[in-house]
Amino acid sequence: MITENAIAAIGWLFEKSARENLSSLSQHDCKVMPLLDTPKQYVDEKHSLVALNIASYSFRIVVLLDYYPTAAALGYLADVLRIADKKLAGQALFDAQGEFINMLCGVVNRRLSTEFRHVGMSTPFFLSSACGSYVAILKPTHAQSFEVSIDNTPLFKLTLCTCVASGTTLDFHVARTEQEEVSTGELEFF
Amino acid sequence: MDVSVLLLVGSGLVLAMVFFWRRWSAARRSIKSKLYEYDQLILDLDGRVKVEDIASLLNLLESETDDLRTRLAEKSDAHEQMLAKVAEQFSAERDELIVQTRHDHVLKITNLHNALVNGHTLLKDDVESLLGIVQILDRWHDEMQTIYLNNCDLKAQNEEFARLVKSLVILAINGSIEAARSGEHGRGFAVVANEMRDLARASEKLAENYKQNLHKNDLITTTTFQDLQASGNMIRTVVFGLKSTTNNVLAIIDTANSSL
Numbered sequence: 076m077i078t079e080n081a082i083a084a085i086g087w088l089f090e091k092s093a094r095e096n097l098s099s100l101s102q103h104d105c106k107v108m109p110l111l112d113t114p115k116q117y118v119d120e121k122h123s124l125v126a127l128n129i130a131s132y133s134f135r136i137v138v139l140l141d142y143y144p145t146a147a148a149l150g151y152l153a154d155v156l157r158i159a160d161k162k163l164a165g166q167a168l169f170d171a172q173g174e175f176i177n178m179l180c181g182v183v184n185r186r187l188s189t190e191f192r193h194v195g196m197s198t199p200f201f202l203s204s205a206c207g208s209y210v211a212i213l214k215p216t217h218a219q220s221f222e223v224s225i226d227n228t229p230l231f232k233l234t235l236c237t238c239v240a241s242g243t244t245l246d247f248h249v250a251r252t253e254q255e256e257v258s259t260g261e262l263e264f265f
Numbered sequence: 266m267d268v269s270v271l272l273l274v275g276s277g278l279v280l281a282m283v284f285f286w287r288r289w290s291a292a293r294r295s296i297k298s299k300l301y302e303y304d305q306l307i308l309d310l311d312g313r314v315k316v317e318d319i320a321s322l323l324n325l326l327e328s329e330t331d332d333l334r335t336r337l338a339e340k341s342d343a344h345e346q347m348l349a350k351v352a353e354q355f356s357a358e359r360d361e362l363i364v365q366t367r368h369d370h371v372l373k374i375t376n377l378h379n380a381l382v383n384g385h386t387l388l389k390d391d392v393e394s395l396l397g398i399v400q401i402l403d404r405w406h407d408e409m410q411t412i413y414l415n416n417c418d419l420k421a422q423n424e425e426f427a428r429l430v431k432s433l434v435i436l437a438i439n440g441s442i443e444a445a446r447s448g449e450h451g452r453g454f455a456v457v458a459n460e461m462r463d464l465a466r467a468s469e470k471l472a473e474n475y476k477q478n479l480h481k482n483d484l485i486t487t488t489t490f491q492d493l494q495a496s497g498n499m500i501r502t503v504v505f506g507l508k509s510t511t512n513n514v515l516a517i518i519d520t521a522n523s524s525l
Contacts, residue, residue, distance in 0.1 A: 126487055212484060
């Protein structure tokens with residue numbers, strides 16, 4: 076099982092990581108909102124979903140990044156990764172998405188390493204975005220999704236499936252002192 | 266003054282004199298008796314101890330005292346010599362014991378050191394072997410890629426199958442239309458065409474389910490592999506930590522060995 080503290084801590088760590096990694100867009104308004112389903116206009120069979128795992132002995136977090144294939148969203152991604160050509164496509168888009176999820180999960184992995192002695196991270200893998208509809212098959216102990224937008228332009232949906240080993244309880248708490256430094260009142264948290 | 270008073274005073278004086286004379290006589294007798302006792306005592310002593318004898322005895326006593334002093338000094342010397350000898354013997358035994366104990370300890374520590382070095386070598390080999398998990402992860406990665414590509418092939422085949430089924434449905438509908446046009450003669454063909462259409466619809470549904478299962482399969486396979494990969498990376502970190510610790514232990518063993 077997983078405690079409310081752990082659910083909140085995991086959500087906050089990813090949210091904080093998203094904000095940190097988008098900090099180069101600090102002049103823009105960044106919003107993080109809870110989201111259940113991917114908006115239909117962003118669902119595309121040919122579009123890829125990026126998956127990454129963070130694992131420890133008694134739990135793992137399956138992270139699914141659904142970066143929306145819109146010109147505006149991809150333009151922000153290119154800005155964040157300092158890629159000159161903002162029209163990301165093909166291999167360049169795969170690489171950019173892979174790098175972005177690595178950055179997102181890297182921050183969380185480092186922070187989790189202070190709570191848990193041993194934590195490991197996988198490499199990113201690409202899946203059809205249709206796979207995102209079947210996360211229940213992973214039998215997560217808890218799943219949460221949120222959407223990150225910049226200046227009201229939705230960038231991506233992040234789905235976090237936390238699977239806790241049976242017979243164990245995942246419980247930890249993170250101090251949110253840094254939240255106050257980043258937050259200026261306009262940021263919304265869940 | 267008449268005679269009677271004078272007689273009374275005279276008789277009183279006489280009585281007083283008598284009284285004092287009796288007391289004086291008693292004191293004189295007592296002193297004489299004491300003097301007699303002392304004289305007797307002196308006479309007794311004169312008979313028993315002579316001055317010459319006392320001098321002789323004193324000489325004898327001095328001689329015996331000197332003799333005793335000499336013997337005591339001799340005994341003291343003998344004891345000192347014995348103590349020195351015992352101390353020397355004890356010191357020799359102690360030194361021998363220290364040497365023997367040190368030798369035993371060195372032997373034990375050397376054995377312990379050898380055991381630790383052997384254990385460290387085994388541990389180091391095991392740690393090095395465990396680092397082979399990287400190769401295992403690479404192998405899993407290749408296998409995962411094979412499964413993933415196979416899934417892609419299955420998806421492509423399923424999409425092709427779905428396309429064929431869709432064509433079949435259209436063909437069946439066209440067949441039904443043609444059968445209807447043929448009137449009475451086409452009645453049998455219409456039944457076949459309807460059956461074909463139902464089968465095609467069922468196949469279409471099956472293809473859709475198959476497609477969904479392939480997506481689920483992709484998700485499970487990928488995330489399971491990633492779990493293995495992430496756990497493998499975690500274990501690799503643990504093994505690197507073990508390697509560092511074993512090296513530190515060896516350094517401590519070497520330092521302890523060099524100080525022996």
